[in-house]
Amino acid sequence: MWWLWLILSLIFIKLYNKSVCGWCYARNIMTGKVVIVTGANAGIGFETAFNMARRGAKVYLACRDDARGAKAVEEIVSRTGNKHVIYKHLDLASLNSVRSFVEDIKKAEYRVDVLINNAGMTGYGLKKTEDGIVTEMQVNHFGHFLLTVLLVPLLKKSDDARVVVVASTLHRFGSIDFKTINKEATWKIPYYGAIRLYSTSKLCNVLFSNELARRLEGTTVTVNSLHPGHVRTSIYKNLDRVTETIMNFLLSTFFKSAVEGAQTSIYLAAADDLTGMTGRFFEECKEARMSVKAEDEELAEKLWNYSAELVKLKPEEAI
């Protein structure tokens, strides 16, 4: 009978997890709004972009892979009927790519209403990029730092602009030491090092979000970070049907689907009851606590200065 209890427990856990999963009920139409989503070709990013397109927004899918980007656009256009969905190449592991992306946006748009910093990577990013930055750090933080700062003038032209930073609750395990943060050797220990690197990049996301919010206080731009939840990915594609069904059930018990994982991003981008909400952290479409380290204002300012120097931000671009 043990297996009966096991199945009942799993069903209970699944129902419980579904019941606490936050859902964005805002039905706002976003026609005329310009939205940029990084890493929008798959997973949470795709679902977020899809939702923005369904609300009528003009959506830029900023991703690295041309073929996958084009395919995502095609799918979103055909499912929503919204033709204002555009793929634009953005490789966050290249500061040049970030700069030329922003140049293109400036040529095409007078303003940007929503920027969703969604792209993220983990697991392989120890090697340095062409810019001499640890790849995972650049994709998750430094590239987004440059992208966001360069887009601020366009965001300020919107009367309700939002920067949405997809971080993680794992930011709690991050720690920042500026002497070692950009050295590959710091992160070399397998497994433990990989988690620490990811967590640190996510701590950078939250600190950046808070510092940007402070710097933009009194403007029309709000900045918030979030934890999407633990989302399942399709790492188990090559199994037989029965195993796959069982794996799907188990994974869906403990992990969220991409649509569920996108809800807090969608909420922060679309909901109209966020007036004055800035520099906060969200989880399940509700405000949540960030770690004490993430609230450290001096650390946030230091990280800002360090990032500005590392990405060679020009004095006239500073905010």
Ligand SMILES: *[C@@H]1O[C@H](CO)[C@@H](O)[C@H](O)[C@H]1NC(C)=O
């Ligand atoms: C950051 O840089 C500014 C301008 O150079 C400087 O005034 C400030 O003290 C720096 N902040 C920290 C925490 O180092």
